[in-house]
Amino acid sequence: MVNGSAAAADGTPGPVVRVPVSLRVNGAERRIEVDTRTSLLDALRDALGLTGTKKGCDQGQCGACTVHLDGKRVLSCLTLAASADGRDVRTIEGLERDDGAPHPMQEAFARHDALQCGYCTPGQIMSAVALIEEGRAGSDDEVREFMSGNLCRCGAYPHIVDAIRDVATGGRRA
Amino acid sequence: MRSFAYVRAGTVEEAVAAAAADPEAAYLAGGTTQVDLMRDEVFRPARLVDITRLPLRGVERRDDGGGVLVVGALTTMEELAAHGDVTTRLPLVREALLRGASPQLRHMATVGGNLLQRTRCRYYRDPSTACNKRAPGTGCAALDGHHRMHAVLGTSPHCIATHPSDLAVALLALDAAVRVHGPDGERAVPLGEFYRTPGSTPHVENALTHGELITHLEIPLLPPEARSGYLKVRDRASYEFALASVAAALVVDEDGRIRSARLALGGVGTVPWRVPRAEELLRGARPDDDVLRAAAEAALSGAEGRPDNAFKIGLGRRAVVRMLGALARGEEPDGAARGEGR
Structure with missing residues (x-):
């Protein structure tokens, strides 16, 4: 069982909890450490510098943040980075051909x-x-x-x- | 969003133990409701128990009775919609699934989570407003506020929020059940006994107690000769919640009489709304206009509208007549060719 350390249990905002996350992003293994609250979208943009994926509504309504997770299109704004640990992510940056030609x-x-x-x-x-x-x-x-x-x-x-x-x-x- | 501890469970027992041990724990599956409502501070769990790696994904067919599909709770909406038996034997389930949400959300959302999704009532989703479902005792801002999308059946003076699931409506019509694993063991709950109308406790939405986890859905197959469908009436053609919806299945004998009927409504109730009285009226009858109108009348019996949502009563009746009439004639209610998967 993967276990991020405990937050305060009395209902007050607890301390930030960080977890290690491994992702295969556009074919490359990437290891980061994120706040458990971090969306896959923010992890891609802020931790990995892949700003091609856009934040539109940040509530699952607009589709601007669509990426492929294990080959299926999903909304990265409603996916927690921690929950995507070990998975394969493809973003707009991963579409171009090996010779650099566009998809x-x-x-x-x-x-x-x-x-x-x-x-x-x-x-x-x-x-x-x-x-x-x-x-x-x-x-x-x-x-x-x-x-x-x-x-x-x-x-x-x-x-x-x-x-x-x-x-x-x-x-x-x- | 409140910070939270995160645990990823490897087994059902591990997940249930982790959730049961912490009264502020919540499960995380597809996340399409959970993460959204955490960001809005409607949900404030101190611990998320990630169940996405549990072996609860896939569909098995059990051949007792007329056949039952045992569906792992982590099966996604898209996966269930694509299953062979759902395509051939349960068109109402396939249509309810594919007319819900968007393709991206359907690839994420699990069928177990779908049954537990929360109302789209704007006041429930806005912690700065009064809402008895979110914060018991604070009142209901929808009663005299914006309530065009709200329920006309099963309401109370404390809550008129609509249950948003399409899938649950189809499953209710089929007498489906959920299998639940909790701290005290396993149990099965028929969907007809799963949801709670708001009454004076709108925050109690279903039969689950803290730590209980839906592990499977049990969906009885319709007989091969049944005709079924899901009609969803909404403000735009796609990616929208229902104003009114109808899940129905008919078996029509060669002499034109209805041998059996199943009917449930969505978009109009505080819970998915089965209508046994309408099913009784249809059984043994010929599906002429008078019979269909009587069934529709029974289906909306007891409905109470408010200024902005009273239109749903007539809309719901017309949707029932349209759906049943189309099935009786072997047609599509919306003119689409059957099997197109819209």
Whole structure:
């Protein structure tokens, strides 16, 4: 049993409790020590310097913080770093090819102008990559339904759907 | 967020012992409710017992009776929705799961945690307001506040918060049960006896005592000839809680009469709301408009609306008629092709 040392039991704010966390992030083993309250999102951004993953609402509603955990898309703002110990994390920084070329989904987002301010884009792209792996990009309607966890306040949705369908159909969509 | 000690349990017994030993301990599974409410200081546990590594993930089929799915409590919503028997034999469960939350949340959220998720009442989630569920005795700010999303069935003068789970509504209609492991051993609780209406103790939401852990769900399969579905009416097409929802299953005989009916409502009750009286009205009847309207009337019987949520009574009735009518005709209530998985 993993055990972080005890906080005050009388209801007063206890002392900070720190725990060691090992993560495999974009293929590299990373070891950090975090406050038990630290989200995976804050650990990625603040402890590991991977600021591509964005903090939008920090309450699980907007999808800007989407990463892949053990291959599944999840919200890093509602994942405790301590609970992710030992797991495999993939972020937007891990998408590029070995030769430094962008991932096809990144290229499609650029080609289709699928963003305005760009703040939600890393989350959109991580969700979009997962959506194709899940086999949920069979129609525009299906893409809309299974991208519903990623909000874009600029309203770039039509071009986001175009970009994803482009990748899903192997570039047969202009 | 209050600081907390963190322990990761390797076995169910270890988890239960760690939680039972500390009255301020709480379990952590998918975290989608737990972490959110801790950040808002609605939950302030001194210790989190992380149960995510317990061997409680996966679905097994037991072939007693008509067949029962024994679902590990840590199975995610996406995993259960994708299971073969759920797809073929329990469309109402699959639809309830896939119409809940977002894909990311469904990959995180466990089915055990889903049944324990907390109300979306904005006052419950805001510690600066009065809420008998969060802080017993402080009153209910929703009664004369914003209550468009709130319940019309099972309410009390102390609380009108809606239970938010879709899955629980489908499981209630199926007579599912939860298996619980606690400091005093194991027990099974039928879902129909699990949830508590608020009465004068809105903070008591279910039958669990401190330290008890849901380890499995037991979900009876419907007979192969049953038709079932989950209709969810909401303010936007996806990623939204229900204003009103209906889980229903019908077996219709060759002569057009209903042999058996199951009906439960979500979005309108303080707890998932089964309606035995409506099921009785349907049994043996032909599903014509009068019968469906009578069932809908029975389903919302006793409902009490307030200025901003009284619309839910009529909405709930219409949703019942639409769902039952679609099942009787072998159609989809929302026009989607069955099996599309929306």
